[in-house]
Amino acid sequence: MIEFSTYNVIFFSISSFTLISAISVGLVNSLMRSLFFLILTFIGVAGLFILLSADFIAIAQLLIYAGSISILLLFAVMLTPESSTNNGNSKYFLPGILIGIIFTYLMVALVTIFQFNQLSGIHLKKLDFDNTIASIGELLLGKYIIAFELASILLLFALIGAISIVRSNESDFLISLNNKDKK
Amino acid sequence: MSLIFSFIPYIKRLIVLILILFGLAVGFILSKALFDLSIYSNAVFDFMIDKSSYNVAYFSSSLIGALGIISFIGLVLLVGSWVERRMIAKFQIRVGPNRVGIFGLLQPIADAIKLMQKEVLVPAVADKLLFFIAPVAIFIPAILAWAPIPWGPNMTYLNINIGILYIFAVSSLTVPIIFFAGWSSMNHYALLGSMRTVAMMVSYEIPISLSLLSVVIITGTLNLTEIVLWQSSNSIWLGLLIPFSLFTFFFSSTAEINRTPNDIAEAESEIVAGYHIEYSGMKAGLFMAVELGNAVLLGALVTSLFLNGWFLFGLENYIPPYIIFIAKTVAIYIVLIWLRATLPRFRLDQLMNFAWKMLIPVSIINFFMIAIETTIITNLDSSKYIIYLFAIINIAVFVGLIILWSKIFKIDKFSPEKIAPIFAQKIGGIKAMEGTKSVD
């Protein structure tokens, strides 16, 4: 068991890494660099998940966010060339900062005032998970089976929708369709 | 007297023989002492826990494992490049590096020093931060993926129960790094090369995951050590039980690590050098080194997933298990070199079509078939023999698939006689061709 002080140091280093790279996403001017910092943020959040003993979720985070959604973002940047240099601020830049700070202040105040251990009357206890992936599998195919099936339908619609949006006005696509009709 | 003189020409061989025997004896003694390297790590742990806190003990004992992995990778990067160049030279009937040191063994070190002395050029328009980070960061997935590899019975650096997914997730981080390497050069060729590479790597990650899925379905675990133990307890290699998954994994991984036949990343004839065109000196060397390290990593993965890891028909009781593991890994690496010397590069559109229209649909069907087989195995008691039956069925299906593919691609049994001499026919020279066995 790693002692309390080591855990503290690891927690603070990972969370500060995450937050600094998250702020850099907003402050960096080049869109590619901001994407790079976004990937670093995802990796940092995966580290926090591991500290919370959620290993499968951390891997899923790495795989889906850092591995595939970032690729999607990269390709989207490459398909829209003028955006690549330009990660400019909108006219709501200062209001954005203000709203962010106010929201953060309010929520932090709420969290620190609110006594979570009085929520249920029992003192909060830590749960150390063991072999999460098997339990998640049992839950997914047992209790949450309908959501599991619906997820596939959601993914299907996302695929169909995105394909039809991207290809909607491509000339070669239409030509190929026309040729197909003639046959 | 003349008898003794007649031995003189063989005395060199005799000395070599004696040396080999001596080496074997030393190796035997050493193998007793170094049979299980984990005892040293444990000894350090026990030693440190008396002196100081648990944290320091844990840290120092894991540091030994980490340094072991890092030094193994360093050794592989040095020796591997020599092996590869010598082997390729043998395939092409030349000598290969043979000037620096005995058999040219010091050639990799000379190369490294040469690369370090080279002038480092950074394009004026490049994104300096990402340009510097990319060659350093590309090592992170390549080294981190070594962590859950089981070297021996107790020799796993990171014994987690999601080992396969860990390797899959960590190695998928290579893709954005390669993209950043190409993008930050601000070069048409580099950008095009990185886009093509990313598109290909992304396509081939899906067959990899589906083939790993069938491994997990059979063994019921994601822990690499348990997968190796499953294979030995059922006394079958997974590569024989699910040959299609082995093929998919191997072929797709060659795409993932940019090796021939799928080295789209550095298609010299089309896009000059691919994503690392602007890199010079040691940074370019780092990209090459990482490619080599990934090839050996693929060998280690195939060994532990499909070739029963450190087990070799009872030999693991006499030789240190990690030696067997490394031998199998090197064997896979040599197969990769063999492929590189033999096969031409595939075209990108062929590769993409092969991934999406062949590998992915067939992998889905394959893992369903394996799921059905697993259900039958677990519900029947006589699982021992039915596994062999399924192995035969799977191999038959795999061979049938290969024949089907060769029919689709119109490869007629690979025999040159059957190919009609079209060109010769066109120019009217078919009469002259009669009786000869040549191909046009």
Add this chain to the structure above:
Amino acid sequence: MIELEYYLIVSILLFGIGLFVCIGKKNIISIVMGIELLLNAVNLAAISFSRYGSEFESQSDALSGHIFVIFILTVAAAEAAIALALCVLVYRHLKTINVSDVSELG
């Protein structure tokens, strides 16, 4: 000792940064990035509640938080796919992806 509150504060800070990125940037791709940050913050909160929850009697009860996060991941992937496809479409029509310039219909 690191308790639930620390993780919640990190999650809130991440959410605040995400809000700032969403509001303060004019590039649509940046805004999508901001949304991903928001979803990450929510995931972090869900996982920390699941870890430090008090009412859970067994592991499989507590892991409902993990299931929740897996579905958020799914929705995030679908959302990113559709949003970026729209982004590509908008660029093709209007040759810009600044939010302030995309004000006309069609």
Add this chain to the structure above:
Amino acid sequence: MIVEEYFRVFLLLILSILFPLLPLSGSYLFSKINYRPFNSNDVKSAIYECGVESEDITWRQFNAKYFLYALGFVIFDVEVIFLFPWAVIHSEQSYDIFLKVAIFVGVLAFGLLYAWKWRALEWQ
């Protein structure tokens, strides 16, 4: 405990960052003792373009086919996240689990067929 195991990843991460920095710092040292040339000029620091100076910006609009492949990849990656927990528990469960997963994969296979049919997988 999980955190304790993954601490080793953290350790290996630090070492793996140091590993490539070792030859790079060797290269840096060579430049310090004036053994590595360092005389850059405009021609050298221009990007490689077969001797011709590069015109125009590097970004041209890429074909949408790249995006379509990434799209398929994302969808299948999420599918993998759902399928691995199933694969782990598959051998312990009864037959009906098979049907549930068959529906799940069937729906996604339909998506693949759709993409195939509407030529999203065609590399022109």
